[in-house]
Amino acid sequence: MRTKTKWSPGPGVKVLGVALTDDDSWVVSAAGPAFGVCPDCGRRSRNRHGWLTRSLQDLPVQGRTVTVKLRLSRWRCAYQKCERQTFTDRLSAVASPYERRTRRVAEIVGLLGHSAGRRPAERLMRRLGLPVSDDTILRHLKRHAAGNRPISSRIIGIDDWSWRRSWRYGTMIVDLERREVLDILQDRSVASTAQWLKRHPSVEIVNRDRCGLYAQAAREGAPQARQVADRFHLLQNLRIAIEEQMSLSGRATGRALRPDKDNEPYADTTHRRRARHAHRQSRQVVFDAVHALRKEGLPCSEIARRTGYGRR
Known part of the structure; x- marks a missing residue:
């Protein structure tokens, strides 16, 4: 059996007794210190004003729950000029105020x-x-x-996020040094973002996407900050540009792997014309399929599920 000292939840607490209840849980009866220290003036007091009991959940013993019935005192401050007349024992090492x-x-x-x-x-x-x-x-x-939450942030990231996709968007601001979300704005506008930046003058670097909306907000709200483009949107824009260029030039059809004799100007022009025609036909098939489903009265979500294409 553990001694009463080992049942103590922390310093400054005296264990009075330990009991096992009918529901196989332990109840530890404990009491606070014999005197109190005023949190305002720092004077000791032994003039007790009343009692109160706090029930605290503590670490289990052999898989059984442990509840600490901690009896604390409410003291009167002995210093007459102190604004606080009464105060309660504060055992910060044991539990925070109002914690259970x-x-x-x-x-x-x-x-x-x-x-x-x-x-x-x-x-x-x-x-x-x-x-x-x-x-x-x-x-x-x-x-x-x-x-x-940090008081000041030097490097922040700004991007939009959807409350409801393709319908309502907000703004998320992240501390990139601590990797923590600082704030979530209700809308995606220059005014709200600029107002948030004005309230945080410690911002030195703003990491954003290529949207001009956040660029204008950063110029108005944090003119002292340097604006940089984030890596995700740079790579995304690069990928889109490469795909568009390959689609226009016909390299996706394997023209570079053809023999040298086929790379004559006329053959190259014919190949590009056929590639564009095939690409146009494939897009026309998708266009016709989507509009046919739309004429049947299906909603956009059902059309997206059947065809595999998004709303855009």
Whole structure:
């Protein structure tokens, strides 16, 4: 059997007793320090004003849940000029204010939530003896991310994203040094993006796509920042340009692999004409098929599913 000292959830807590309940879970009765320290003036006080009890979820023992019934005191400040008349024990090393689990359990919730996700982490923690709902895991991750959000960012990336594809778009701003999402704007406009950049004068480099909208927003909101094109859109534009050039020149049909005698001007002109004609016929077939399905009254989503082509 573990001693009472080993049942303690952290420094400054005195374990009074340990009991095993009917549902095979452990309940640890503990108490806070014998005196309080005012968080404003820093003076000690032994003038107790009242009591309160916090129920904290702690690490399991042999797969059984452990609940710490921590009894804390509410003290009166002994300094008459202090604006705070009463205060409660704050055991920051044990648990954060208003938390329902100890710091060491909250750390495990954050680690499993980041690595496994909401529902897989919920199932795994239940097997470990730490029952936590998936909504609680998500709230913990959001609260932790909001608390650790950087104050300033030097290098940011701006790109659009769809609330609803081909219908409504927003703007996502990412800190490229920390690889964290800084903010999500409701629309994709010059005014909203420029206003966000004006509120963050520490931005030195703006990484964006080739769209002129974000270029104008960066010039208005962060004139001191240098604008660069991101790698993804550069490679995407290069790929599109190569495909268009190969389609126009007919290299996709293997003209470069033909013998030298076929590479005469007349043969080359005839080959290009045939390639363009074949390409035009293939596009005409797709055009006719899509319009035939449209005349039948099918929606665009069903046409895209049948033909394999997107809405655009």
